[in-house]
Amino acid sequence: MAQFTRGFGSRRRDADPDLPPGQYLTTDFPVLSAGPTPRIPLSEWSFSIRTETGETARWSWDEFTALPSEEVSTDIHCVTRWSKLGTSWRGVALDTLFEEVETSFDYVMAHSYGGYTTNVPLEDLLDGKAWIAYEFDGEPLDPEHGGPARLLVPHLYFWKSAKWVRGLVMQQHDDPGFWEQNGYHLRGDPWLEERYW
Amino acid sequence: MRTTGWLAARIAAVRPTTSHARVLTLDVPGWPGNDPGQHLDIRLTAEDGYQAERSYSIASSGPGERVELAVDTVPDGEVSPYLVDVAEVGDMLEVKGPLGAYFVWHESDPDPVQLVAGGSGIVPLLAMARAHDRSESPVPFRLLYSVRSPDDALYRDEILDLAGRSLDLTWAYTRAAPEGWPEPVGRLTPDRVAAATWPPARHPLTFICGPTRFVEAAADAMVAAGHDPARVRTERFGG
Numbered sequence: 001m002a003q004f005t006r007g008f009g010s011r012r013r014d015a016d017p018d019l020p021p022g023q024y025l026t027t028d029f030p031v032l033s034a035g036p037t038p039r040i041p042l043s044e045w046s047f048s049i050r051t052e053t054g055e056t057a058r059w060s061w062d063e064f065t066a067l068p069s070e071e072v073s074t075d076i077h078c079v080t081r082w083s084k085l086g087t088s089w090r091g092v093a094l095d096t097l098f099e100e101v102e103t104s105f106d107y108v109m110a111h112s113y114g115g116y117t118t119n120v121p122l123e124d125l126l127d128g129k130a131w132i133a134y135e136f137d138g139e140p141l142d143p144e145h146g147g148p149a150r151l152l153v154p155h156l157y158f159w160k161s162a163k164w165v166r167g168l169v170m171q172q173h174d175d176p177g178f179w180e181q182n183g184y185h186l187r188g189d190p191w192l193e194e195r196y197w
Numbered sequence: 198m199r200t201t202g203w204l205a206a207r208i209a210a211v212r213p214t215t216s217h218a219r220v221l222t223l224d225v226p227g228w229p230g231n232d233p234g235q236h237l238d239i240r241l242t243a244e245d246g247y248q249a250e251r252s253y254s255i256a257s258s259g260p261g262e263r264v265e266l267a268v269d270t271v272p273d274g275e276v277s278p279y280l281v282d283v284a285e286v287g288d289m290l291e292v293k294g295p296l297g298a299y300f301v302w303h304e305s306d307p308d309p310v311q312l313v314a315g316g317s318g319i320v321p322l323l324a325m326a327r328a329h330d331r332s333e334s335p336v337p338f339r340l341l342y343s344v345r346s347p348d349d350a351l352y353r354d355e356i357l358d359l360a361g362r363s364l365d366l367t368w369a370y371t372r373a374a375p376e377g378w379p380e381p382v383g384r385l386t387p388d389r390v391a392a393a394t395w396p397p398a399r400h401p402l403t404f405i406c407g408p409t410r411f412v413e414a415a416a417d418a419m420v421a422a423g424h425d426p427a428r429v430r431t432e433r434f435g436g
């Protein structure tokens with residue numbers, strides 16, 4: 001039973017069915033990351049997926065952007081409580097990338113330039129649920145927001161959508177990534193409010 | 198320390214710290230204690246069941262069932278004007294925490310510490326500076342605190358007090374400085390950040406906290422000055 005707070009509620013925000021519990025709407029695009037923003041020249045950028053056999057599929061920027069891409073319009077939800085509705089992105093579906101990958105492992109660790117990591121079950125990345133996005137609102141993705149390219153897993157809290165992503169490593173167990181070791185939930189479903197341990 | 202559910206909290210004391218910010222002390226039975234730099238979530242519930250949740254850094258640290266917060270008013274905000282202008286001693290709310298294990302200073306850390314605060318971003322950094330002041334740790338602490346004007350600094354007197362003892366302090370003013378202030382008034386530039394912080398050769402651990410744009414600019418400036426990005430920790434308050 002929640003504790004009532006005397007005198008609170010006069011400036012309440014309207015409820016919105018598109019907002020998961022505990023979230024509020026922002027029209028801004030807040031930046032949340034654990035450290036400074038890395039800046040990676042496209043000539044040095046690559047993206048890879050490594051499996052349990054050590055086999056690594058790797059794409060240069062030109063190879064990557066030559067892959068079939070999709071336009072994605074979606075809501076995003078940050079664990080620090082802002083949500084942004086109807087954002088538009090362009091990226092390569094993880095389904096497309098995993099066509100070239102053989103694995104029996106069920107979990108993925110995403111690794112970023114700058115050292116960030118986050119774990120995601122493979123089933124949260126496939127079947128049209130996730131992309132490596134490189135455009136936002138029709139423009140190349142800003143470094144602040146994870147450019148050249150970031151993971152986009154909109155049905156989970158946004159810390160899973162690793163900025164500056166450089167590769168995925170298949171793992172047998174759902175070992176925790178950076179924020180998952182530092183207080184955040186292992187999976188992070190906003191509709192279930194899976195914020196913290 | 199693992200997170201439990203929501204804990205009932207009673208406001209035990211309130212005091213203004215600027216004309217638009219307030220220090221709140223909460224009694225939280227069952228609070229497990231917290232490390233300097235951690236935050237908590239607050240949940241407010243109106244009489245009709247309507248709820249709002251927000252995150253606030255904790256200005257206090259260590260064991261005990263008291264926690265101190267400092268809240269700055271966001272004009273047009275929903276929760277901060279309530280906490281700053283309406284809430285009184287004896288009012289009840291709920292908290293969850295402590296949260297976060299990364300933006301934390303540990304007494305045993307051997308490296309010098311650089312704190313960089315913008316506005317209410319001082320709160321978790323003050324928790325660290327207080328813990329350092331109480332501790333046996335010999336490492337030097339340095340604070341660069343950017344505020345609009347002298348009167349806009351949260352915890353101004355206490356910071357000056359710490360600066361007389363255990364903290365190397367630099368103010369930066371973005372709108373109005375005291376008379377005769379030698380530095381330019383305005384947003385921090387990379388050069389001023391570099392001049393007011395430890396050089397990379399000292400290998401400091403840096404904590405930067407404040408509004409998103411402030412944090413972004415200060416963190417970029419530290420990296421441009423040659424600091425290892427992995428040693429620059431940030432907490433963004435949004436806005």
Ligand SMILES: Cc1cc2nc3c(=O)[nH]c(=O)nc-3n(C[C@H](O)[C@H](O)[C@H](O)COP(=O)(O)OP(=O)(O)OC[C@H]3O[C@@H](n4cnc5c(N)ncnc54)[C@H](O)[C@@H]3O)c2cc1C
Nearest residue numbers: 251252253254268269271274275276277317320434435436
């Ligand atoms: C980890 C953490 C620690 C924090 N610690 C403190 C603290 O110690 N002291 C303090 O005063 N504040 C702190 N904040 C900010 C605090 O959580 C609230 O965001 C702030 O008090 C405003 O809440 P509000 O309900 O008054 O405004 P709201 O009604 O939520 O917002 C008003 C408007 O301000 C903008 N805004 C406010 N907060 C954000 C945000 N987080 N992201 C993006 N836009 C935003 C939005 O445009 C919004 O429409 C912290 C935030 C985080 C994430």
